[in-house]
Amino acid sequence: MSNTITLLALLLLPHLFLISGAAAARPQCFWPGQAPEDAGCLSWRVMVEANNARGWRTVPEQCVGYVKGYMTRGQYLRDLAGVMEQASAYVDQAADADADGLDAWVFDIDDTCLSNLLYYEGKQFGAYDPSAFKAWASKEACPGIPPVLGLFATLLDKGFKVFLLSGRDEEALGPCTAANLEAEGFSGYERLIMRSPEHRGQSSSVFKSAMRKQLVEEGYRIRGNVGDQWSDLQGDCVGDRVFKIPNPMYFVP
Ligand SMILES: [Mg+2]
Numbered sequence: 001m002s003n004t005i006t007l008l009a010l011l012l013l014p015h016l017f018l019i020s021g022a023a024a025a026r027p028q029c030f031w032p033g034q035a036p037e038d039a040g041c042l043s044w045r046v047m048v049e050a051n052n053a054r055g056w057r058t059v060p061e062q063c064v065g066y067v068k069g070y071m072t073r074g075q076y077l078r079d080l081a082g083v084m085e086q087a088s089a090y091v092d093q094a095a096d097a098d099a100d101g102l103d104a105w106v107f108d109i110d111d112t113c114l115s116n117l118l119y120y121e122g123k124q125f126g127a128y129d130p131s132a133f134k135a136w137a138s139k140e141a142c143p144g145i146p147p148v149l150g151l152f153a154t155l156l157d158k159g160f161k162v163f164l165l166s167g168r169d170e171e172a173l174g175p176c177t178a179a180n181l182e183a184e185g186f187s188g189y190e191r192l193i194m195r196s197p198e199h200r201g202q203s204s205s206v207f208k209s210a211m212r213k214q215l216v217e218e219g220y221r222i223r224g225n226v227g228d229q230w231s232d233l234q235g236d237c238v239g240d241r242v243f244k245i246p247n248p249m250y251f252v253p
Contacts, residue, residue: 039062039063039066040062040063041060041062041063041066041067042066044060044063044248045063045066045067045070045248048247048248048251049244049246049248051230053251054251054253055251055253056251057127057128057251058125058126058127059125059248059249059250064124064125067125067248067249068121068125070248071117071121071248071249072117072121076246077147079246080145080147080148080245080246081147083243083244083245083246084147084148084150084151084243086243087151087224087226087243088150088151088154090224090241091151091154091155091158091224094223096158096159097158097159097160097161097223098221099159101159101161102161102219102220102221103159103160103161103220103221103223104160104161104162104163104190104215104220104221104222104223105155105160105161105162105163105222105223105224105225105226105239106162106163106164106165106212106215106222106224106225106226106239107148107152107162107163107164107165107189107225107226107227108164108165108166108226108227108228108229108232109164109165109166109168109177109181110142110166110167110168110228111145111228111245111247111249112145112148112226112227112228112232112245113144113145113148113149113152113164113181113184113186114142114143114144114145114180114181114184114186115142115143115144115145116133116136116142116249117143117249118141118143119132119133119136119142120249120250125249125250128250128252134169134172134173137168137173137176137177137180138173138176139176140176140179140180140183141180142180142184143184144181144184144185144186148226148245149184149185149186151226152186152189153185155224156188156189160223161190161220162188162189162190163189163190163191163193163215163220164181164186164189164191164192164193165193165208165211165212165232166192166193166194166195167194167195167204167207167208167252168194168195169194169195169200170194170195170196170197171196171197173194174192174194177192177194178192193211195207203231203253204229204231204232204252204253205231205234205235205253206235208231208232208235209235209236209237210236212225212235212236212237212238212239213236213237215237216237221240222237222238222239222240223239223240223241224239224240224241224242224243225238225239225241225242225243226242226243226245227242227243227244227245228244228245228246228247229247229251229252230244231252231253
């Protein structure tokens, strides 16, 4: 009897292993937001970067810690460096600037050339507050973003005209913005274009479209355009190619 049981066990054992092996090999599948320990924050960030999530005023409360981690523990810098590698490859394979001096690039300033991470971290990525932001920007203490400075320098070396285009208010923040840029190495650009009084109240997208259109009417050919908001990169005269720098901290329409 015991021999029969032993024989049965020997015959069945490989099948048992096969069955348990098949169960172990079955992939575990989760819909976004259903994975354990996931509050849907990665999905939310991807939606932001793909311009599917729009018009949001603050980082969702459950994602503040996630955004802080993303911005400060390396992934943001890796993603940013990746975007700049793509831009550099595009510059390398495209023709050098024409001798007529009209090949141009447009760069946004906030969270493109200069970082506001310290400011937004301090306010827990809350809603845009014009007076608090003005106080922060007036300190001229925004750190430069090194990979963007690298692209900026390459373009100047290759003879491109670089225009810095910002929705910052020119009257309130003109001199301190210019000084901050200079201190962080952004010098040699063609023109710093900021929001003059007649453009107050316009969305960034409308204002920046009008300014780029003006450059094109002056004869410039916009070869590339770099910004952290889709409103930097959509609208009129956006350029031959746009490069979106990650920014899950705030949304500018
Ligand atoms: Mg910006």
